[in-house]
Amino acid sequence: YRTLQCLRGCCSNVLLEAGAVMGSSEPREKDVAGALGCDLSNGGSSSVEAARRLAKRLYCLDRFKRSDVAKHLGKNNEFSRLVAEEYLKFFDFTGMTLDNSLRSFFKAFSLIGETQERERVLIHFSSRYYQCNPNTISTQDGVHCLTCAMMLLNTDLHGHVSRHIFV
Numbered sequence: 001y002r003t004l005q006c007l008r009g010c011c012s013n014v015l016l017e018a019g020a021v022m023g024s025s026e027p028r029e030k031d032v033a034g035a036l037g038c039d040l041s042n043g044g045s046s047s048v049e050a051a052r053r054l055a056k057r058l059y060c061l062d063r064f065k066r067s068d069v070a071k072h073l074g075k076n077n078e079f080s081r082l083v084a085e086e087y088l089k090f091f092d093f094t095g096m097t098l099d100n101s102l103r104s105f106f107k108a109f110s111l112i113g114e115t116q117e118r119e120r121v122l123i124h125f126s127s128r129y130y131q132c133n134p135n136t137i138s139t140q141d142g143v144h145c146l147t148c149a150m151m152l153l154n155t156d157l158h159g160h161v162s163r164h165i166f167v
Contacts, residue, residue, distance in 0.1 A: 048082060055086035059108065069109030073124060074117030084121070088128035098137070098146055101129050122147055 056062075058069050073084040091108075093101040105125055111118055126144035130137065137143045 047079060048086075051079060051082035052086045055083050055090070058083070058087055059090045066109045067112055070111050070113050070117065070121055074113050074120045076116070076120065080120075081124075084124040088124055091128060093129050093132040095133070098129065098143065099150060101125075101132075102147065102150060122151070 054072065058064055058072055061069075069087075072080060073087060074080070091101075091105060093104070096104065102125070111121060113121075123144060126147050127140055129147075130140040130143045137146065
C-alpha cells in the first residue's frame with residue numbers, strides 16, 4: 001500500500017493500493033482521482049480546487065522536498081497541467097528579465113526528471129513569463145525558445161543546470 005496525502009479537507013491520509021501496471025509503484029490515475037473524490041481528467045471545479053491546494057503545498061514545501069516539485073509539474077496529464085498553472089501563479093515575473101525570472105523560478109525547486117518532464121515544466125514557465133510580460137518578447141513560443149537556449153548555454157558552461165548561475 002502507498003500512503004498519499006489527500007487533497008480534500010485537512011490533508012488526511014488515504015491508503016491506496018499501488019497500481020501494479022507493468023510493475024509501476026505509482027498509483028493509477030483513476031485510483032488517485034477516486035481517492036480525491038473527483039474526476040481529474042475533466043478540469044471540473046473540484047479538480048481545479050484540488051490542483052490549487054496541491055500547488056500551494058508544493059510552493060510552500062508542505063510535506064514535500066524541493067526535488068518533488070518537478071515530478072508533479074511535469075507529468076503529461078490534465079491534473080498535472082492544472083497543478084502547474086496554479087503553481088506558477090505564485091510567481092510574479094512582471095518587469096523581470098528572462099534570466100532573473102529563471103533564477104527566481106529555480107530557487108523554489110530542483111528541475112529534475114526525464115527530458116519530456118523538464119520540457120513541460122519549461123513550457124509552463126514560458127507561459128507564465130509571457131503572461132506577466134506580454135510586451136517584452138513578441139510570442140510565448142519566443143519566450144520558450146529563449147528559455148531553452150539559456151538552459152542549453154548554462155548546461156554547456158557548467159555541465160548541468162547550475163544553481164550558482166540560475167539561482
